[in-house]
Amino acid sequence: MNLNKNFFNLEESYLFSNVAKKVANFKEENPNADIIKLGIGDVTLPLCTAVVEELQKAVLEMGKKESFRGYGPEQGYDFLREKVKGYYKEKGVDLEVEEIFISDGAKSDIANILDIFDKDNSVLIPDPVYPVYVDTNVMAGRKIEYLCANKENNFLPLPTKDLRGSIIYLCSPNNPTGSVYDREQLKQWVDFAIENSAVILFDAAYESFIEDEELPRSIFEIDGAKKCAIEFCSFSKMAGFTGTRCGYTVVPMSLEFGGVKLNRLWLRRQTTKFNGVPYIVQRGAAAVFSKEGMEQIKENLNYYKENARIISKALEELGIYYTGGKNSPYIWLKCPNDMGSWEFFDYLLKEANVVGTPGSGFGKNGEGFFRLTAFGDRQNTIEAVRRISDLSF
């Protein structure tokens, strides 16, 4: 028996466990401290009423012989794929139902999509980054080249002439930096991918936070993208599905290499290795797109967006550089006084009892930066911002 030796090249991330440990220690030493957490990337508002009602109906159906559902199609029920198609139509993107695959979340599909590519492809990944892109490629033994995202390029790296790579990861609005590519910038990536016979794996998990109508919410809004991109999306942040698990992946029919349609390969992968998302959950996800559902999730999204505005405004008044905060639930700030990421973490915990996430945990370019999220409670967000503003940097 030989194990997959690539696993031994994985670096353990101690980011969130270290954060938890430091918070626990602080709490032990300061039992009365009122700690506010703006570090997590998880939602806090419950599922909206339209979704809950539809989930309840679907549960009851599953309890009756005449309406019970067994195995469903691995790629998802058409009732949900049609709704996703309609959602894209509103963004001006025409899709066929067969191009849409219902997933149990963006993470699984972003990871599993690699099954259809050869091991010897080189990979381009931005730094700082969502660690899943890196780890899944390390597991498969692929060579990774990093795209520097930094203050100079507003954390939005662009292709250069000497760049080479066959698999390109882009995440916009970005986790962790909150930066959003505009159309012209995404067009540069699409042109680069087509020229280099590369595929763009486009993570659009935060698209529902985009308010600026000039900014693209799907890479397929860009000419040529259907020939070079796969898009991953999720109900997690859009509709609070982090614990309910549903998303969708778009693999255009016109995306092919050497005459082979990636859509066919992905369908074969999914029908072989996956059995679809629970019927109940797909019914709940479909309710997100109903008139009531859209109104209700918009209300929740506005709540988070207002939190982001509150944090951003305070940073502006303090003269602290940041990206995100607009069109994104993340606020990525430069640590004041040239503090290191962990140094600022300790300072903020001690002086303001506020918890965020050290940027260095997302890659070496994250050093000296810090991530706050808008997913917290309103009153806590206001109070955290008040405490931060009272600090003397």
Added chain:
Amino acid sequence: MNLNKNFFNLEESYLFSNVAKKVANFKEENPNADIIKLGIGDVTLPLCTAVVEELQKAVLEMGKKESFRGYGPEQGYDFLREKVKGYYKEKGVDLEVEEIFISDGAKSDIANILDIFDKDNSVLIPDPVYPVYVDTNVMAGRKIEYLCANKENNFLPLPTKDLRGSIIYLCSPNNPTGSVYDREQLKQWVDFAIENSAVILFDAAYESFIEDEELPRSIFEIDGAKKCAIEFCSFSKMAGFTGTRCGYTVVPMSLEFGGVKLNRLWLRRQTTKFNGVPYIVQRGAAAVFSKEGMEQIKENLNYYKENARIISKALEELGIYYTGGKNSPYIWLKCPNDMGSWEFFDYLLKEANVVGTPGSGFGKNGEGFFRLTAFGDRQNTIEAVRRISDLSF
């Protein structure tokens, strides 16, 4: 861009699509025919009341801020892992909670587990077989050797001295043959695996159909298995979860190669590439293990088991050789008069209007055999059996 060329070595299975086509054609030519389907491997009884009630409670919790759940642990909630632990305890198997991983079904985990093994391991797979074992290994480019399951060994192949292989697939009760390994036979496989530094991937998806107390319901009932086996199980057939999606995988802490614990590798794989099963679904699955839940699913299982007995009894009276039917929802029969699998399919469809699955679709050793399932409706099963018994072979 280079695609994963191994995909081009996959053979398309036209088994179920051919079955569907032939049935559709027959229906067109015989619009009044009352066709009974005993071919599918999907359940037909609804979720039991205990599960439905718990699902409803969990849905309501998700709609309230104070009880809402976001991201859960990728390996599953402890409330469910503890229940699975208790279920094994009843079989006489002691597990730690950390050895149990909640999955979205046995299929996903059986497929994804291969991530932790090197590509160059040789694989032993029984023929006939559940096609997922074959296809997932072809996708990864592994060399497969087939274990002949046939009438001579009652479709229960055993290790021989000259056999070599590092990854061994066993499915008991078997899909498609319904055969079940006894303790002594499984012990032979465990000894072989340990001697050859191999891992057994044990598919126990049908364990709840075992009635004979002498037969093992888990490979971990066999001495030494914790040093060589991973077990995959599912709520699909046990509790009608084919469309609700939940299962569990047991990776013992004492299973290691070269000092590396497979449990740790699998945990790393799952935390990186999976985000866990919906909270709602895990609550429903936990209810299966409640007193009411166990009583209710037993009633459903008995319904299917009685169907299996009805089919088996008829075959015995007809003097037709078969395996399964007892301790299994599948009945695997030798086609009468030395008919080929598809020949018998056509004959049965035309003469009795009964649909089954041609054995040749599960591998070359399946030629001349035929699979019927016990998952149908009682009255239909009785009527199908009556029609088959009236045929003159």
